[in-house]
Amino acid sequence: MSYKVTEEDNISIVHLDGEIDMDVTEKAKEVIMPLIEAKKEVHLNLKDVQYMDSSGISVLIESHQKATELGTKVILKDISKSVLKVIMMAKLEQILNLG
């Protein structure tokens, strides 16, 4: 997994790239969580994520819950077909913010 963080109008945009599994979830959390803790709105661009497993979905849930707790939000953007399928399999499409 690789990533790139950009800032736009006080929104942090995290572009994730590659496959997100248990082996890289800590790295993903290290990138995303400090932005949420800084109470920024975070957009996760998932266009280039070709595979995500339950560990990756757990990162999305944790990010969403942390953001809600701190009064900000995480929005999932440009979700790839394969990631959307896993989100729907987890029945989370009504719970996570899909933008």
Next chain:
Amino acid sequence: MNSSVENNISEKKDFVVSSSSLKDVRSFSREVFSKVNLNQDLKDELVLAIAEAAQNIVKHAYQNQETDDKMEIKISLDNGELEIGFFDKGRPVDNSNVRHRKIDDVKPGGLGTFFIKQIMDAVVFKEGEKPWINHLILTKKINY
């Protein structure tokens, strides 16, 4: 139909029990399924189920501890009956403790088993024959 595509197959491979092996587990699974005549969506789901089961071995049978132990994954397809076997030498699995999250319980964790049960027809834990401790069998009827 492509003559290189077949509907009966049996392949197995060993992997070090580690989260860093999961990408190799997926590569192996994709390679095996590339040889059979299944639609791509189903292949993707099966790869996810296999990777989740392998992840459970790392997380639960070995509790994320570093080890040199190997796990073995065997994928067999015989006349529409897909069987995927997982063999490991970790902590014995107590079947009564294997549960997935409730559908309305939004929390991280327990999703892997939930995915496996959604994708596969049956999930059976057996005591492994020596040298193995655990033998997990996932099965699915394939309709061509």
